[in-house]
C-alpha cells in the first residue's frame with residue numbers, strides 16, 4: 267500500500283502565459299483532511315492554481331507536490347496514480363453529454379483501469395460496479411437517474427453527476443473550481459454543504475474556489491485570498507478581517523462586505539463571473 | 540456576414556466561373572457532340588428504363604437460374620464485397636483516425652515524447668493521403684495485374700482509399716469535439732487512448748455513423764463496378780448484357796443497385812433518428 271494520505275503542497279509556484287504571470291510565487295500547504303476555500307476576483311488565477319494541483323498545468327517556476335513527491339519528478343506511472351487519487355470538479359462540468367450517467371461516473375475511474383477494464387466498465391459494467399455507482403449517485407441524491415442520458419438532466423443534476431464522477435475515483439484530494447457557478451443560490455448552498463459533508467466524512471482534503479464569500483465563510487475553516495495571481499492572505503476564516511476582504515476585491519476602505527458578491531457586480535468595476 | 544467577406548465570396552464565384560469556361564474551352568466541349576449518329580442506341584437504351592426485363596432477353600440453356608435469382612445473388616455479392624471492405628475501413632479509420640488527430644497532444648508533452656508524437660502524426664496523415672489519392676478501381680487494376688482475380692485483393696482495393704478517407708474525416712471530427720471532458724479524464728489519470736475511445740469518440744458517434752453510411756454507399760457502387768474486372772458483382776452482368784444489347788436486363792441490374800443504395804439510406808436515417816432521441 268502507498269502511504270498516500272492526501273497532502274498538497276505548492277512551493278513558489280509561478281505560471282506564465284506568453285510572459286504574463288497568471289500565478290506569481292504562490293506557496294501554500296493543505297494537510298490531509300483539511301478544507302479551504304479559494305477566493306478572488308475573476309482572472310485572479312483560481313482556475314490556474316487548481317489546475318496546477320493535478321498537473322494539468324505545469325508551473326513555469328516552482329513545484330507542486332502530493333504527499334511530498336513533486337509532479338515534475340514523477341514517472342508517467344506515478345503521475346497517473348497520483349492523478350487518479352485527485353478528484354476534480356470542473357467549472358464547465360466536462361461531462362460527455364451523449365453518454366449515460368453511469369458511464370460518465372464510471373469514467374472517473376479510468377485512471378485506475380487498464381484499457382480493456384475501462385471498456386468493460388463503460389459497456390458491460392459488473393453488478394459490483396453498478397452497485398458502487400448507485401451508492402455514489404445516492405450520496406449526491408440522484409440515484410434514480412443512473413441510466414438516464416446525461417444531456418437530458420437539468421444543470422443542477424449534471425452538477426451532481428460531475429461530483430459523483432470525482433467521488434467515484436475514490437480520491438484522497440478533492441478540488442472544485444467554482445462548482446456552483448451554474449446553479450441557483452438555494453441549490454448552491456446545498457451543493458457546497460454536500461461536498462463539505464462528504465469530504466468531512468471520508469477525510470478528504472478539499473480545496474474549492476468560490477466567488478460567493480458568504481458560503482466560503484459559512485462552510486470553510488480556512489480562506490485563501492488570491493489577487494492578480496498573488497496570495498493576499500491564507501488563514502483561519504475567523505481571523506480574516508473586513509479590510510483584507512475589501513482589499514482583495516478592490517473595494518474602498520471601510521466598505522462592509524455584502525455577502526454574495528455577485529449581487530453587486532457593477533460596484534466592483536471588475537466582473538465577478 | 541460583413542462586407543469584406545461577401546466581397547471575397549463574389550471574387551471566388553467569379554474566379555470559379557471563369558475557370559469553368561476556360562476548362563470547357565480547353566477540352567473543346569461541344570453540346571452538339573451528344574446528338575450524333577448514336578441517337579438510335581440512346582433511344583433504345585433509355586426507352587427500356589420504363590420496362591426493365593423480368594426475364595432473360597435471349598434463349599438460355601435449360602437449368603439456368605431465373606434472371607431475378609441471378610440479380611439477387613449478384614446484389615448479394617456486391618453487398619459482401621462492400622461490407623467486408625467497410626469492416627476493414629472502419630477499424631482502420633478509427634485506429635489511424637486516433638493517430639491522425641491531435642488526441643495524443645491533449646497535454647503538452649516534453650522532450651522525446653513530443654518529438655515521437657508529432658512525427659507519428661505527420662507520418663500517419665501522409666500515409667492516409669497517399670492511400671486515398673489512388674481510386675479504389677485503380678487499386679483494383681493494380682492488384683489484378685499483380686495477383687490476378689482474388690476476392691481478398693478486391694476487398695483490399697476497396698478498403699484502402701476508404702480507410703484513408705475515414706481516417707481523415709474521423710480525425711477532423713475528433714479535433715472539432717470539445718476538449719473539456721477529455722481534459723477532465725486526462726486529469727484523473729486516463730491515458731490518451733482511453734480518452735480517445737471513451738470520451739472523444741462517443742461524442743462524435745452520430746456524425747461518424749452518418750459519414751460511414753455515406754461511405755458504405757460509395758463502396759456499394761464501387762463494388763458493383765468491380766464486376767467489370769470479372770468479380771461476380773452486379774457490374775459483371777451489366778457489362779455482359781450491355782455487350783449483347785440486352786438493355787432490359789441492364790435496367791434490371793441498375794434498378795437493383797439503386798434499391799441497395801436506397802435501403803442503406805433509409806437504414807442510416809433510422810439509426811441516426813434513434814441516436815438523436
Ligand SMILES: Nc1ncnc2c1ncn2[C@@H]1O[C@H](COP(=O)(O)OP(=O)(O)O)[C@@H](O)[C@H]1O
Pocket residue numbers: 283287288306307308309310311312313314315
Ligand atoms: N490558456 C491561457 N492563455 C493565456 N492566458 C490565460 C490562460 N488561462 C488563463 N489565462 C489568464 O490567466 C489569468 C488567470 O486566469 P484564471 O486562472 O482562469 O482566473 P480565475 O479562475 O480566477 O478567473 C487571467 O488573466 C487569464 O486571462
Ligand SMILES: [Mg+2]
Pocket residue numbers: 312313314357443444
Ligand atoms: Mg476560473
